Amino acid sequence: MTRSSPAESEFTFELQVCQWAEREWPPVGSLDSGTTTIVARQLGIKRRRWDTIVIEADRDALRQRANFGADALDSDLLDVVRHAPADWEWYRDALPSPGYPWRYVREAIHRASDRGIVETRRGANGRIELRRKWRYPDWIERIVAIENKPDLDASAARNLAPQLERDVALALADEVWVATTATGSTVEPALLEDIPVEAGILTVDAERSAAEVAWNPRTLAVEDPGTRITERPSGAAHDASAARFEYADPEWKTDKRLEIAERAYERGWRAYADTMRPDCRHFELATADGDVLPWCGSKGCHPTAAECSGSCSAWEPEPPTWRQRGWPIEGGPGKAIKRLLDRQRRRERPMLEE
Numbered sequence: 620m621t622r623s624s625p626a627e628s629e630f631t632f633e634l635q636v637c638q639w640a641e642r643e644w645p646p647v648g649s650l651d652s653g654t655t656t657i658v659a660r661q662l663g664i665k666r667r668r669w670d671t672i673v674i675e676a677d678r679d680a681l682r683q684r685a686n687f688g689a690d691a692l693d694s695d696l697l698d699v700v701r702h703a704p705a706d707w708e709w710y711r712d713a714l715p716s717p718g719y720p721w722r723y724v725r726e727a728i729h730r731a732s733d734r735g736i737v738e739t740r741r742g743a744n745g746r747i748e749l750r751r752k753w754r755y756p757d758w759i760e761r762i763v764a765i766e767n768k769p770d771l772d773a774s775a776a777r778n779l780a781p782q783l784e785r786d787v788a789l790a791l792a793d794e795v796w797v798a799t800t801a802t803g804s805t806v807e808p809a810l811l812e813d814i815p816v817e818a819g820i821l822t823v824d825a826e827r828s829a830a831e832v833a834w835n836p837r838t839l840a841v842e843d844p845g846t847r848i849t850e851r852p853s854g855a856a857h858d859a860s861a862a863r864f865e866y867a868d869p870e871w872k873t874d875k876r877l878e879i880a881e882r883a884y885e886r887g888w889r890a891y892a893d894t895m896r897p898d899c900r901h902f903e904l905a906t907a908d909g910d911v912l913p914w915c916g917s918k919g920c921h922p923t924a925a926e927c928s929g930s931c932s933a934w935e936p937e938p939p940t941w942r943q944r945g946w947p948i949e950g951g952p953g954k955a956i957k958r959l960l961d962r963q964r965r966r967e968r969p970m971l972e973e
Contacts, residue, residue: 630891630923632769633660633670634912635825636798637888640673640765641967646821646832653678654760657967659883660891664875666847667785671765671798671888674880680758684884685968687736687755691885694878695727696736703737703751710747759880762841764792765821771799776813787817788846788864790839791872791879796821801831841876844868887964895927898953900935902927 641658650656657674692700704713710728717724728749732739735752742748764786768775779797786795797814801822811834814820819836823829845867895913896902905914905921915922917933928934941951 628921628923629767629769631912631921632798632800632823632825633767634888634891635828636671636765636767636821636823636830638911639823639828639830640671641888642828643830644673644675646819646830647835650675655681657681657880657883658888659886660888662879662882662886664791664879667782667789669764669792670767672792672879672883673763673765674759674883675761675763676758676880677756677760680756681968683753683756684758686753688734689885689965689968690734691881692736693881694874695723696731696734697755697874697877697881698724699727699731699749700736700751700755703731703749705751707740707742707748707750709742710749713749759876761793762791762876762880763794763796765796765798767798769800769823771797773813780813780815783815783818785848787815787839788848789867789872790841790843790845791867791875793838793841794819794836795839796836798823798830800825841872842869845872884968887967889960889964891924892957892960894924895922896929896931896934896953897956898937898951899927899931900937900941901933902953902956904956904959 637658637660641656644650644656644658654675655678657676659672659674660670661668662672663669687700698714698717702714710724711721714724725747728737728739728747731737732749737749737751739747739749766779766782768779771779783795783797786792795815795817796819798821801824811820814834817837817839818834819832820834822831822833824831846864847867848862848864850863891913897913901915901917903914903916904911906912912921913927914920915927915933917935918926937951937953
C-alpha cells in the first residue's frame with residue numbers, strides 16, 4: 620500500500636533518515652568501492668544515545684566479520700575473540716589481564732565456545748585452553764552519529780547544543796550531524812550560531828526522500844584522548860561555577876566504538892517492529908515516496924512505537940482466518956512483516972543474506 624505524507628513525528632522522521640542514509644550515504648561525494656555502510660538507530664553509550672548511527676565499513680573485512688554470526692559481540696566476547704591465539708594455549712597466558720576476577724573471563728570463553736566462534740579443550744591439569752577459529756577483522760572505517768530533530772527552531776537548537784558539545788568534546792564518532800526537515804528556505808543564522816561549528820546540518824525533504832547538506836561537519840580526532848563533560852554551568856547571570864570534565868583515553872574510545880559498531884551490526888534500524896504490534900489487523904507497512912514505514916489503517920497515520928501498543932484503543936488482533944496456514948510457527952501477516960524486515964536487515968550485511 621502506498622501512503623504519501625511528510626514525517627508526522629520524530630520517530631517517523633528517524634526511520635526516513637535511516638532509509639535515506641542506507642540508500643544515499645554519504646551526503647557529499649561517494650564511498651570507495653571497497654567501503655559499505657551499516658545503518659542503525661537508537662544506539663550509544665551509558666550517558667548518550669544517538670538517533671541514527673552510520674558505520675562505514677571495509678567490505679571485505681565485513682564479510683570476515685560474518686564468520687562470528689549475526690548477533691553482536693559484547694565487550695567480554697570481544698576480549699576473547701580479539702586475543703584468542705592461533706594455537707592452543709592456556710587462557711590466562713593467551714588473554715590480557717582483565718582487571719576483574721578470571722571467573723568472568725571463563726564464563727565469556729564458554730559463551731564464545733557455545734556460539735562456535737572459538738575452540739576450547741581441557742589441557743594438562745584440567746586447564747581450559749583455547750584457540751581462535753578466525754581472526755577478528757578490523758572492519759570499522761568510520762562511525763557517524765546523527766541527531767534527528769525534524770522541527771529545529773532556534774529554541775530546539777539551543778537545547779540541542781549542549782548534547783552536541785559533549786559529542787564533539789568526547790569525539791567518539793568521526794562525524795556528528797543534525798538532521799532536520801527541509802523548509803525550502805535558508806538555514807537561520809541563529810541555528811548555526813547555537814550549534815557547534817564541528818557538527819554538520821542535514822536538511823531532509825521527506826516528500827522527495829532526499830537530503831541536502833546545509834553545513835559540513837568537521838572530522839573529529841577519534842584517535843586522540845577525548846573530554847567527557849560531566850557537569851556544566853547553567854549560564855545564568857549569577858552562575859560563576861566551572862564546568863567539570865574528565866578525560867577519556869584512546870583505548871577506552873576504541874573499545875566503545877567497537878561495541879557500538881557490534882550492536883549496530885546486530886540491530887540495524889528495522890527492529891522497530893519488535894516494540895510495536897504488527898499482529899494488529901490495522902498494522903501495515905506502507906510505502907511513502909520510496910520509504911517503507913509503519914502505517915495504522917485505523918488512525919490513518921504513521922504510528923510511533925508508544926502509540927502502537929497493546930494499550931491502544933484501536934488495537935485488534937488478527938482474525939484467526941489470517942493465521943490458519945502455518946500457525947503458530949509461521950503465523951499471520953504480523954509475523955510475515957517481522958520476517959520481511961529481518962530479511963531486509965540481513966541483506967545489508969554481506970554473507971548473512973540468507
